[in-house]
Amino acid sequence: MMKIEQAMKFKKLFENQKAALLYSHTLLNEDFNLKTEELADEVDLSSAEAEQGMKLRLRNREALLLKKIDAALEKIQAGTFGVCECCEENIEFSRLEVRPTASLCLTCKEQEEMRETRSADGRRSKSSGLKNHLRIA
Secondary structure, eight states: OOOHHHHHHHHHHHHHHHHHHHHHHHHHHHTOSOOGGGOSSHHHHHHHHHHHHHHHHHHHHHHHHHHHHHHHHHHHHHTOTTBOTTTOOBOOHHHHHHOTTOOSOHHHHHHHHHHHHHHHTTSSOTTTTGGGGOOOO
């Protein structure tokens, strides 16, 4: 079980990260619209669209991180922060220091990644055999 002072250290970290993300999200929203004066030619338009795409990906990553931070704060409140969601063993403190939003212990995370890798490289199909039913005439 995690000590109260360790949990409070993570709570403060999460609250600071959340505040910084919400502030940067506000700044990103202000700068998200394309300005017509900057779109003089196709190269400018292409560059502006690429920049807007990067901002959108950044916003999506930030939204995902905010969800993870909120989940971690809820776990701290409930007294379950630092407990693996899979095996219910304690997550190593050193792992939490490196990845504070970790919800799986290292062993369970490695097993999850191995399952994902097997699915991604074709050794095990996620489609439950649908390949066999598709035929090209």
